[in-house]
Amino acid sequence: xxxxxxxxLTKTFDKLxxxxxxxxxxxxxxxxxLIGRNGAGKTTTIRMMMNIYLPDSGEVVLRGTKVGQDFxxxxxYLPEERGLYKKMKVLxxxxxxAELKGKSGREIHKKAEEYLKRFDLYDRRLSKIEDLxxxxxxxxxxxxxxxxxxxxxxxxxxxxxxxxxxxxLLREIIIEMKQKGKVIIFSTHLMDFAEKMCDHIVMIxxxxxxxxxxxxxxxxxxxxxxxSLTYDGDISFLASxxxxxxxxxxxxxxxxxxxxANQTQQLLRLLLDKNVTVKKFDxxxxxxxxxxxxxxxxEDLGKNGKEVRNV
Amino acid sequence: xxxxxxxAVIKRELREKLFSKAFIILTLMIPGLIIVFGSVQALLYSxxxxxxxxxxxxxxxxxxxxxxxxFSQQDFVTQKHYVFNYSTMTREDFKRYVQNKKxxxxxxxxxxxxFVPSSALKDKKIxxxxxxxxxxxxxxxxxxxxxxxxxxxxxxxxxxxxxDLDFARSGVDFTGFKVSKDEKIAQEGYGxxxxxxxxxxxxxxxxxxxxxMAMQSVIEEKGSKIVEVILSSVSAKELMTxxxxxxxxTGVAQMAVWLGxxxxxxxxxxxxxxxxxxxxxxxxxxxxxxxxxxxGLVLFVSLFSMMGAIFDNAQDAASGNxxxxxxxxxxxxxxxxxxxxxxxxxxxxxxxxxxASIIVMPARLALIDVPVWQQILAVFINLLTIYALFPVAGxxxxxxxxxxxxxxxxxxxxxxxxxxY
Numbered sequence: 001x002x003x004x005x006x007x008x009l010t011k012t013f014d015k016l017x018x019x020x021x022x023x024x025x026x027x028x029x030x031x032x033x034l035i036g037r038n039g040a041g042k043t044t045t046i047r048m049m050m051n052i053y054l055p056d057s058g059e060v061v062l063r064g065t066k067v068g069q070d071f072x073x074x075x076x077y078l079p080e081e082r083g084l085y086k087k088m089k090v091l092x093x094x095x096x097x098a099e100l101k102g103k104s105g106r107e108i109h110k111k112a113e114e115y116l117k118r119f120d121l122y123d124r125r126l127s128k129i130e131d132l133x134x135x136x137x138x139x140x141x142x143x144x145x146x147x148x149x150x151x152x153x154x155x156x157x158x159x160x161x162x163x164x165x166x167x168x169l170l171r172e173i174i175i176e177m178k179q180k181g182k183v184i185i186f187s188t189h190l191m192d193f194a195e196k197m198c199d200h201i202v203m204i205x206x207x208x209x210x211x212x213x214x215x216x217x218x219x220x221x222x223x224x225x226x227x228s229l230t231y232d233g234d235i236s237f238l239a240s241x242x243x244x245x246x247x248x249x250x251x252x253x254x255x256x257x258x259x260x261a262n263q264t265q266q267l268l269r270l271l272l273d274k275n276v277t278v279k280k281f282d283x284x285x286x287x288x289x290x291x292x293x294x295x296x297x298x299e300d301l302g303k304n305g306k307e308v309r310n311v
Numbered sequence: 312x313x314x315x316x317x318x319a320v321i322k323r324e325l326r327e328k329l330f331s332k333a334f335i336i337l338t339l340m341i342p343g344l345i346i347v348f349g350s351v352q353a354l355l356y357s358x359x360x361x362x363x364x365x366x367x368x369x370x371x372x373x374x375x376x377x378x379x380x381x382f383s384q385q386d387f388v389t390q391k392h393y394v395f396n397y398s399t400m401t402r403e404d405f406k407r408y409v410q411n412k413k414x415x416x417x418x419x420x421x422x423x424x425x426f427v428p429s430s431a432l433k434d435k436k437i438x439x440x441x442x443x444x445x446x447x448x449x450x451x452x453x454x455x456x457x458x459x460x461x462x463x464x465x466x467x468x469x470x471x472x473x474x475d476l477d478f479a480r481s482g483v484d485f486t487g488f489k490v491s492k493d494e495k496i497a498q499e500g501y502g503x504x505x506x507x508x509x510x511x512x513x514x515x516x517x518x519x520x521x522x523x524m525a526m527q528s529v530i531e532e533k534g535s536k537i538v539e540v541i542l543s544s545v546s547a548k549e550l551m552t553x554x555x556x557x558x559x560x561t562g563v564a565q566m567a568v569w570l571g572x573x574x575x576x577x578x579x580x581x582x583x584x585x586x587x588x589x590x591x592x593x594x595x596x597x598x599x600x601x602x603x604x605x606x607g608l609v610l611f612v613s614l615f616s617m618m619g620a621i622f623d624n625a626q627d628a629a630s631g632n633x634x635x636x637x638x639x640x641x642x643x644x645x646x647x648x649x650x651x652x653x654x655x656x657x658x659x660x661x662x663x664x665x666x667a668s669i670i671v672m673p674a675r676l677a678l679i680d681v682p683v684w685q686q687i688l689a690v691f692i693n694l695l696t697i698y699a700l701f702p703v704a705g706x707x708x709x710x711x712x713x714x715x716x717x718x719x720x721x722x723x724x725x726x727x728x729x730x731x732y
Binding site for chain 1: 315316319320323327531535536537538539540541542543544545546547713726730
């Protein structure tokens, strides 16, 4: 059962195709990562999911119905570019954002105070936001995202600009929300965070989906082709071997990428046949970073030309 | 369109604007400021001309008494604004006398010397020697008493009765009577001109103030990136509607305070206004002004919000919104020009013209009877303008608020209208 289905979304700005026929599914109860470098089309996709942008074509389906205001009420959204009203007071801000989601009254007031206490902001509840430190403003922003108990939490580049304490705090919130069975969708260009947090991912590059699925499946699929080897002897013959895709020398170890995952045993046999002393042979795990570079990193990262910037 | 989200936005706008200390103080201060400026001006005027010394020289000694007697009854002498030192001498002597007094005049120990030659009885020409001889207030104040003396002497030899003399001396008193549909033709003072003036100025100030505030607030939301958080809860249209209505309510409340003050002053028994400036404020005028202004605010705030969304800092916006400012400033000057003669043909057009009617129609209503159909038409035309303008302003707002970076060109803004957003 999918909580959210994105179907053939396309969005063009002037002549630039920001999102190109993107389709993916967000399963119930998952932490879902939208991964790609800056300008790949992540924010545009999220904005279309949030109904902030109208797609040129395609649609976003929430548990069987097209998204609209109903979805907005169930979402807690933390955009990459975040902000608060500087002149508003802390508690007032929380109540205002909850009111926009249709929640008001004593209960939400109590809940806001609970959150403030938990995040050590209760004493500042009557302070103006401009008087808070940047770290405290970030905390407050998290509270506004989750105070109305959303079913979905969408975080766009949540770690950008966060201090280490708040990075941990945010991680706690995410885990807590997952335990409560909420769906968490976040976009990031930081692969190691995505790797640690997500169970499902979709990788987007130049507006196109280049990879999607459960992280576990993806990793096992890609890691099978990867061998890290520690040896004594001469392995130069491997360079011309048809089953080897590439060899990378890391000094102590050598990374060998095979064309076919089923050939690891063949490779090992070959090495032994050629009298290479194999000290360590690991058909090991592959990092998301490596997968990403393999899929999208062929071109110079600095020269990716057209990108969606500030739209 | 109108739902709890819009309501929440309106409530926040009101808290931010209407109930902000700065706004309340400014609103209360503006009528006060106008009064203070008025009295400071009067004060400056009176202190400026306190104790100025003049030598008053008459060639024909027999006239001297007349001047002394006449001047001593005048305000400028009794209140010691001017002090005169009277003397008699021939023109030859006077020339030397001026030479002697030159240094005193330059040092400003003596403000000036007034010389009444004998010939003045025939041609009414007198001379004034001073460091700054172009003194309008002096000539304005001395003109009447001096003329009176000349007239008295001239007509004395013609053996006229004092009655005839009084008639000849008196100026023309132009009393205005307002002809209206009412049964009686009422004598009218300057009260309605003052009212028309006040309405024009207050509408002008409030439009600028509320418009600028609305634009600032859009720029703030855009600049501080808060807008995207808000758009995750409400649609751009709801946000804009809420902001516009919040601003319009704020503006109408401000106007209510100001008009209420005028109404209270005009009808109060405590502060008795002089009969010349008694105002004739009908309640339906007040209601019409408020309604008309509310519609005007919706119209202008839509435009100002649109401008705020296009630009992301106040400087760019200030240059960009010049055309909109013109839509406020030009009607204001048209309204001002009406005081001279409210029946100029372009005024009738301006009072029906979209945007312009918001200031011109109330100012015109205060002065003359405007047919009811014209009053309704003006409102209707503005409503129609809103209907045509709102989708355009809304779309530009929707696209603009999520943009940042380079200041867009107008051609790009026009292109936005074609976007599917």
